[in-house]
Amino acid sequence: MESAHLKPAVAAASTLEIRLPWVVCSAWQAVLKQTPLDFEANKDIYFQLKEQAQDVLGSALTQQVRDFVLDPHLTSMVIRNCPRDSDTPPTPYSGVLSPQSTPIACLVSLSLQSLLGIHPVVYEGENGGRLFRHVIPARTSSSQKSSHGSRLRFSYHVDNPDLPLSSERVDNLSCCPEYLSFVGMRCDPRINTTLVNLDAVVEALPAATVRELSLPQFEVRRPDSFASNRRSTPGLPVLVRGLANEWLCRFDSENTHGMNAGAECALNTLRALLESRRFDEPHLLLPGDFMIFKNQRVLHARDGFEPHNDGADRWLIRLFAVNDLNRVHYARADHLYEVRS
Numbered sequence: 001m002e003s004a005h006l007k008p009a010v011a012a013a014s015t016l017e018i019r020l021p022w023v024v025c026s027a028w029q030a031v032l033k034q035t036p037l038d039f040e041a042n043k044d045i046y047f048q049l050k051e052q053a054q055d056v057l058g059s060a061l062t063q064q065v066r067d068f069v070l071d072p073h074l075t076s077m078v079i080r081n082c083p084r085d086s087d088t089p090p091t092p093y094s095g096v097l098s099p100q101s102t103p104i105a106c107l108v109s110l111s112l113q114s115l116l117g118i119h120p121v122v123y124e125g126e127n128g129g130r131l132f133r134h135v136i137p138a139r140t141s142s143s144q145k146s147s148h149g150s151r152l153r154f155s156y157h158v159d160n161p162d163l164p165l166s167s168e169r170v171d172n173l174s175c176c177p178e179y180l181s182f183v184g185m186r187c188d189p190r191i192n193t194t195l196v197n198l199d200a201v202v203e204a205l206p207a208a209t210v211r212e213l214s215l216p217q218f219e220v221r222r223p224d225s226f227a228s229n230r231r232s233t234p235g236l237p238v239l240v241r242g243l244a245n246e247w248l249c250r251f252d253s254e255n256t257h258g259m260n261a262g263a264e265c266a267l268n269t270l271r272a273l274l275e276s277r278r279f280d281e282p283h284l285l286l287p288g289d290f291m292i293f294k295n296q297r298v299l300h301a302r303d304g305f306e307p308h309n310d311g312a313d314r315w316l317i318r319l320f321a322v323n324d325l326n327r328v329h330y331a332r333a334d335h336l337y338e339v340r341s
């Protein structure tokens, strides 16, 4: 099993790219086909999926995958050629589809998050409490700037940025997601997921702008993906130092506003630098590709596109995760994953 295929390639300075050899993918697929997806009834499934993945991937590949969380310089990881559902339904334009309709994709997401030692969550008020979010061009939301939108460009942002970042205190709200993972279900070669490495952006900004962005003088509005409680939170900094002194960010191009002229000017400088597109890292996810990135360490964006509406449009399955369950408040006592926002 130890071969040159297991060697990771660094696609960009901050992205770890791993390809699963056919023999590994095939063995993992066989195991997952025997695994019922019933995470509400089987509370041990998350642990079982980790054990299974470890066995199938082997120690070298497992360690390479885990390095993503351990290495503060790595901000994104793509694992190509993961197991896939053999009978993929049409792209769910309503945004609602039972996980049992795509069990392998959902099990791959949960297995890899479990292997990484991170914890999947869904935020109250978003996605109807369903753990898996379908990133699709929804027929009713084509003009929304969200994971259900299509025609409008969805500009640079961090997801759920009004919530406390990793080094900020949590009180009655749950923490901001530390990770977003995606499984490619259907690819549209026209549409990339764009990632921007925060460190490169901060390094290119004037020191005075970094200082302004670090002050608690910004108001952040909840993103379009929240159905209700679209509040605004004032008095937040855009840039924050993390626990290892790394930069963290809560910028959301559409939903961040300066509370004074200096703050607004710093935001404009940041926007202009990003819109130069010189920091863009485009990623095309093929069916069976898994991508994960550190939500507060990168900005992500998607260009606008015209959906085909033929049942075969671009489709990714997204899953949020956090490092520490002590930093979330469960929304309901009977629910394993839904947290208060």
Ligand SMILES: [Fe+2]
Pocket: 147, 157, 158, 159, 300
């Ligand atoms: Fe997003």
